Amino acid sequence: MTAVLEIGGTHVTAAVVEPDGARVNRRAGRPLDPRGSAEDILGAVVRCAGELRAPAGLVWGVAVPGPFDHEKGIARFRGVGKFDDLYGIDVRSVLLDGVWPRPADVVFLNDAHAFLLGEWRAGAARGERRCAGITLGTGVGSAFIVDGEIRRDGPGVPPQGRVDLLKWAGVPLEDTVSRRAVLARYGDPDADVRDVAARARDGDRRARRVLDEALTALGAVLAPCLRDFRASALVVGGSMAQSWDLVRPSLRSGLGDTPVRVRRGLLGGDAALVGAAGYVSASRR
Known part of the structure; x- marks a missing residue:
């Protein structure tokens, strides 16, 4: 078995993945305040991991968004609207010292990489030699895989395999496609993205236009990448993918005639957990 953590923008999940690497056995979860103190955030992560009561001596896999030094386990969040108080903290040491029963080691990977690795092992990307994945939530995460291995160049x-470093209309992509961008353009301080999506379904033209413009722009930015990478499939996950009836048509429109199959992830919240477990197994070979 493998013990894993997924640290998202508003939650942390701990789980044990079965030896076959494709089934989540048991899990624990806690909410996170992305604007909270380092003590509160890491305290919640450590408590969540401890609730799992995984055997001592396991290598834990941790899926965490960037900016983060995944090799060293050090947080580099700054100016991204989440986890700013973690900047410079050695998260690996915190987990090794704080989680009980004690892990033997902790390895980190990008959460979008974990998502696509999970979908490649047991979900919507299974059987695809060359595929890409994006996660749509607080920001835009991305991953590119060839035969089950992440490609960063x-x-x-x-650059760095990160679509969020690209630009649309001269500004960073996440100024157009992200939770904060969608809500800013919609202009209702009491709404969240799921509210915007619900209103779009109910005929709110402004809500529909805001989502359509954001997702069409995303497709247009992705199109040359996918063509040059020769991806056969694009797998979409994250909280916004729950509104697939709205996401897919606009994204497909932005992609134009790019020859790629656009699929919603099949594993839901299990994808990053399964992917993190697979990453641990590969790192120990």
Whole structure:
């Protein structure tokens, strides 16, 4: 078995993944305040991991969004609207010292990478040699895979494998496609993205236009990357993918004639957990 953590923008989930690497056995979860203190955030993560009562001596896999030094386990969040108080903290040492029963080691990977690895192992990307994935939530995460291995460079792969570093209309992509961008353009301080989506379904033209423009822009930015990478499939996850009836048509429109199958992830919240477990297994070979 493998013990894993997924640290999201508003939650943390701990789980044990079965030896086959494709089934989540048991899990624990806690909410996170992305604007909270480092003590509160890391305290919640450590308590969540401890609730799992995983055997001592396991190597834990941790899926966490960037900016983060995944090799060293050090947080680099700054100016991204979440986890700013963690900047410079050695999260790996915190987990090794705080989680009980004690892990033997902790390895980190980007949460979007974990998502696509999970979908490649047991979900919507299974059987695809070359595929890409995006996660739509507080921001835009991305991953590119060839035969089950993450690619961070090469034809079609943006710098560091990060679509969020690309621009649309001269500004960073996440100024157009992200939770904060959608809500800012919609202009209702009491609404969340799911409210905007619900209103779009109910005929709110402004809500529909805001979502359509954001997702069409995302497709237009992704199109040359996917063509150059020769991706056969694009798998979409994250909280916004729950509104698939709205997401897919606009994203497909932005992609134009790019020859890629657009699929919603099949594993839901299990994808990053399964992917993190697979990453641990690969790192120990």
